[in-house]
Amino acid sequence: MLKKGTKLYSILTGSCPKCHEESMYKVKNPYHLGSLFKMYERCSHCQTKYKIEPSFFYGAMYVSYAVGIAFAVAAFVVAFFAFNLSLFHTFLAIVGTLIVFMPIIIRLSRNIWINIFIKYQGKSIQID
Numbered sequence: 392m393l394k395k396g397t398k399l400y401s402i403l404t405g406s407c408p409k410c411h412e413e414s415m416y417k418v419k420n421p422y423h424l425g426s427l428f429k430m431y432e433r434c435s436h437c438q439t440k441y442k443i444e445p446s447f448f449y450g451a452m453y454v455s456y457a458v459g460i461a462f463a464v465a466a467f468v469v470a471f472f473a474f475n476l477s478l479f480h481t482f483l484a485i486v487g488t489l490i491v492f493m494p495i496i497i498r499l500s501r502n503i504w505i506n507i508f509i510k511y512q513g514k515s516i517q518i519d
């Protein structure tokens with residue numbers, strides 16, 4: 392299902408966007424909030440530098456708006472249509488969802504952002 396070599400794999404697991412061999416994050420679990428932003432400087436397998444430039448991950452904020460909206464829409468659909476909640480309670484469900492999933496949204500945004508710039512190249516150089 393979730394195979395190495397697809398961008399989705401790197402995005403969902405937070406693994407190195409180039410080789411997919413190891414996590415970019417020092418602590419994989421995003422709910423360790425103190426370590427939410429702690430990333431390795433570079434990949435020990437392929438030496439990819441994650442922070443391409445000093446303020447590289449600021450750009451991930453723009454991605455997080457889109458990811459946040461996707462979570463909000465999902466929460467809206469579930470709360471309003473599946474649970475038939477009132478608009479007010481649906482609103483509370485959306486706010487609650489965004490707060491609960493915020494660490495995941497932040498990580499996903501970083502993973503998506505870096506995957507826009509760095510392509511998967513496999514473990515080693517392969518000759519076809």
Ligand SMILES: [Zn+2]
Nearest residue numbers: 407410434437
């Ligand atoms: Zn790597």
